[in-house]
Amino acid sequence: MQDYIVRGTDKEGNFRFFGANAKNTISMACTKHHTTPVVSAALGRTMIGAAMMGCMLKGDRDRVSVMIRGDGPIGGIVVEADGTGNFKGYAYNPEADIPNKPDGKLDVSGVIGNAVMTVMKDMGLKEPYSGQIAMLSGEIAEDFTYYFATSEQTNSVVILGVLVDRDYSIKQAGGIIIQVLPNAADEAITNLENKLKGFTSITKLLDENKTVEEIIESLLGPIDMMEKTKVGFKCDCSKYRMERGLISIGRAELEEIINEEENVELVCHFCNTKYDFSKDEIEKIVKTL
Numbered sequence: 001m002q003d004y005i006v007r008g009t010d011k012e013g014n015f016r017f018f019g020a021n022a023k024n025t026i027s028m029a030c031t032k033h034h035t036t037p038v039v040s041a042a043l044g045r046t047m048i049g050a051a052m053m054g055c056m057l058k059g060d061r062d063r064v065s066v067m068i069r070g071d072g073p074i075g076g077i078v079v080e081a082d083g084t085g086n087f088k089g090y091a092y093n094p095e096a097d098i099p100n101k102p103d104g105k106l107d108v109s110g111v112i113g114n115a116v117m118t119v120m121k122d123m124g125l126k127e128p129y130s131g132q133i134a135m136l137s138g139e140i141a142e143d144f145t146y147y148f149a150t151s152e153q154t155n156s157v158v159i160l161g162v163l164v165d166r167d168y169s170i171k172q173a174g175g176i177i178i179q180v181l182p183n184a185a186d187e188a189i190t191n192l193e194n195k196l197k198g199f200t201s202i203t204k205l206l207d208e209n210k211t212v213e214e215i216i217e218s219l220l221g222p223i224d225m226m227e228k229t230k231v232g233f234k235c236d237c238s239k240y241r242m243e244r245g246l247i248s249i250g251r252a253e254l255e256e257i258i259n260e261e262e263n264v265e266l267v268c269h270f271c272n273t274k275y276d277f278s279k280d281e282i283e284k285i286v287k288t289l
């Protein structure tokens with residue numbers, strides 16, 4: 001099944017929602033980066049959250065980046081999503097591993113440690129929008145909720161799940177964001193809060209063959225779907241973009257590279273594509289600085 005994101009509102013107009021089934025994209029990212037199960041969960045949850053945020057953007061060329069930096073074994077996570085459904089991500093230390101929590105669950109907050117989450121939105125304006133929070137939970141969904149409340153003044157429910165199978169493959173991966181609209185009825189909010197108390201987990205429900213839409217309806221009642229977008233992994237790296245990266249290193253460092261190396265191989269962190277730059281090419285870049 002192709003990954004997709006749905007968006008819409010409940011019939012009474014109290015909430016707007018985003019829902020994602022992203023199993024294939026998360027599988028691809030985890031296979032590419034050889035992640036341990038706990039890193040698969042941490043990276044996957046962040047990617048699903050960012051992908052849904054990408055669908056909140058107005059323009060197709062707009063993009064959102066979510067960066068996590070912490071003192072846990074994973075080091076950090078970088079995820080990018082755009083307004084057309086492309087999203088990608090990587091972890092600094094994909095092989096980071098720690099024991100499960102006493103209840104048997106993957107210890108995502110433990111592998112992340114004390115961390116800061118930065119959200120950047122590039123909407124074609126001169127300065128990209130940037131918001132930052134200290135991660136209180138480290139379980140990621142709660143941190144997105146906290147980010148929406150503090151940086152965007154929006155009350156949200158964020159549910160993110162990645163189910164890793166015994167053979168380390170991704171069995172299920174999905175997420176839901178529900179945001180309270182300005183004129184929401186108090187009764188509807190209380191009703192949703194009560195339903196959330198009995199909510200098990202999104203991956204358990206997906207594993208029972210429920211669709212994301214059905215899970216959202218079980219929380220909100222009848223819904224109006226506005227859009228269903230196919231989403232997936234796509235990296236837009238290129239030799240030109242890598243060259244921009246080299247320029248940002250600065251003249252002195254590049255001159256040092258020319259003196260020490262025959263050529264330079266740069267690897268895209270997101271998709272592992274390799275780009276070779278010869279001594280001549282780097283000399284040309286230095287001359288333009």
Ligand code: ZN
Nearest residue numbers: 235237268271
């Ligand atoms: Zn790439």
